[in-house]
Each structure stands twice: as C-alpha cells, then as structure tokens.
Amino acid sequence: MWKQPLDSKGLxxxxxxxxxxxxxxxxxxxxxxxxxxxxxxxxxxVMMSNFRKTGSSLQPSEVLRTDLELCNPNCRFLSFGxxxxxxxxxxxxxxxxxxxxxxLLHGAPPRRERNFPAPKVNVRSAPRNSxxxxxxxxx
Amino acid sequence: xLWVGKADGSDAKQVTSGEAVGFxxxxxxxxxxxxxxxxxxxxxxxxxxxxxxxTGDNDPHFQVSTCNDDKHIVDWNVHNGQIELWSAAxxxxxxxxxxxATLIGSxxxxxxxxxxxxxxxxxxxxxxxxxxxxxxxxxxx
Numbered sequence: 001m002w003k004q005p006l007d008s009k010g011l012x013x014x015x016x017x018x019x020x021x022x023x024x025x026x027x028x029x030x031x032x033x034x035x036x037x038x039x040x041x042x043x044x045x046v047m048m049s050n051f052r053k054t055g056s057s058l059q060p061s062e063v064l065r066t067d068l069e070l071c072n073p074n075c076r077f078l079s080f081g082x083x084x085x086x087x088x089x090x091x092x093x094x095x096x097x098x099x100x101x102x103x104l105l106h107g108a109p110p111r112r113e114r115n116f117p118a119p120k121v122n123v124r125s126a127p128r129n130s131x132x133x134x135x136x137x138x139x
Numbered sequence: 140x141l142w143v144g145k146a147d148g149s150d151a152k153q154v155t156s157g158e159a160v161g162f163x164x165x166x167x168x169x170x171x172x173x174x175x176x177x178x179x180x181x182x183x184x185x186x187x188x189x190x191x192x193x194t195g196d197n198d199p200h201f202q203v204s205t206c207n208d209d210k211h212i213v214d215w216n217v218h219n220g221q222i223e224l225w226s227a228a229x230x231x232x233x234x235x236x237x238x239x240a241t242l243i244g245s246x247x248x249x250x251x252x253x254x255x256x257x258x259x260x261x262x263x264x265x266x267x268x269x270x271x272x273x274x275x276x277x278x279x280x
Contacts, residue, residue: 029166038161
C-alpha cells in the first residue's frame, strides 16, 4: 500500500510485503489504526465429464460468475468460476449440450452469444452417472 | 486475512486466520466489519476477538456502509437475483429494507445518519433509514 497526499507530493509506502495480494483496507475513524486484508488467492481446477442434471453437487449459490471465459476451438470444454468450500474454483466442463449446462448456470436460458456458441461436436458416449469431479489443490 | 496496525502501516499484526475475510472492510466505531468471498459479514474487535455474525441470512451481502453515528449500517445484498438495500443497527440487528423497489445499484448511509442514499432512474434519492417516502436529491449524477 502506498499513501500519497492530495498535492501529489511525498509518495510513501506504508506496507511492505513480498508476497500475496492486498484485498482491501480501511483507516479507523480516529485515524490511528489501519486495517487491511491480504492473502493469496488459491484456485482449484475441477474437471467434470458428461455433466448431467442429477450428477451435480454444485448449488446455484456457489456460482461466482456465470460468464463463460474459455471455449476451445470445438467448444467442448468451457470454464467458469465458482466458490466451492470458500475457495474460488475454476470449473472446466466437458459439456454435452446447452440445456444441461444451463442448469448449472442458475437456470439461465441457454447462452449462445459470443463465447458460447452451440456445441459443434457430438456427445461422446459414456456410461450414465459417470460424472466425476477431480480437484487438484493448487494453493 | 485481516491485519491491523498503526495508521502509518507500522506494527501491523495479523488478527484473523482460517476463513478468508476482508473482501469488504469497514470500521463500525472501534470494531471491524469484514466480508467473506461468499458475502457473509462479521464484526470483531480490532484484535480479531469477539467475532460475531453481522448478516444472519444466506444471501450474499456487499459494501457495508457505516453511518457517521456508528449506530447504523447500510448494505445491499442479492436476493433471488434482485438487489436489495438494507439498513440495520450497528450489530446487524433490526435489519429492514427501507427501499421497497428493485434497485440497480448500491446505497450508502447519508451524512446525517438518518437517511439512505441510493441511485435510481438516473438520480440520487434519499429515504429515511427506517423507510418512508423517498425524495430526489439535487446531487449531480
């Protein structure tokens, strides 16, 4: 954290950490104390195959953002973020259809705009109830 | 994790551990209010002790605003996909929704500690903190 007077003179560094991120700060009303939040973001990568309505352990409240960020060239894998056990998790879905995916996304209507064109590949045959979640701790 | 130090940043000490907090941070009098990534808020002493819940429901709450009187707070949450503005006592008790309409933005406590300011229809509105008739302010927007 740095402090700079309104006249733009006298830039002063007030915290000095060699790692982590600063998430927020607040001075007490009497100006005598400074509180700040810092830490390290940790993410897991979750791979789910053949996602089905009845196979998800995710709850709508866990969806952190529903914008799909990645879509590989054949649009078979998509990723988005959720909060899972208080950890921000990137979910990668090998999706098998727009309808199934939309269930996970807060029941939103199928999204076909920009980063989410309709699947261009056929569903790979797989045994029912084969959904699996693999978590790799990265932090 | 939360850290507290002197105003110049010196003597900072970590005061919380375990659950991540600090995704939203404000002082309520001499106590600290901090939010988790899930939008749960806690209030605690500046040394991290006596931590209690500030928001008791399951909805994510954001941007707790402390009134100047240190007796009230204003925050907003997302409930069933809609933004709701709330006011409450400094300890989170007596929470109520002063603004019945659906909002598109957040609100803050007014400088008199008796009103809530919020944005609606391209203007800044003021409403008594305990609810009532909203009035459009002259604040430029």
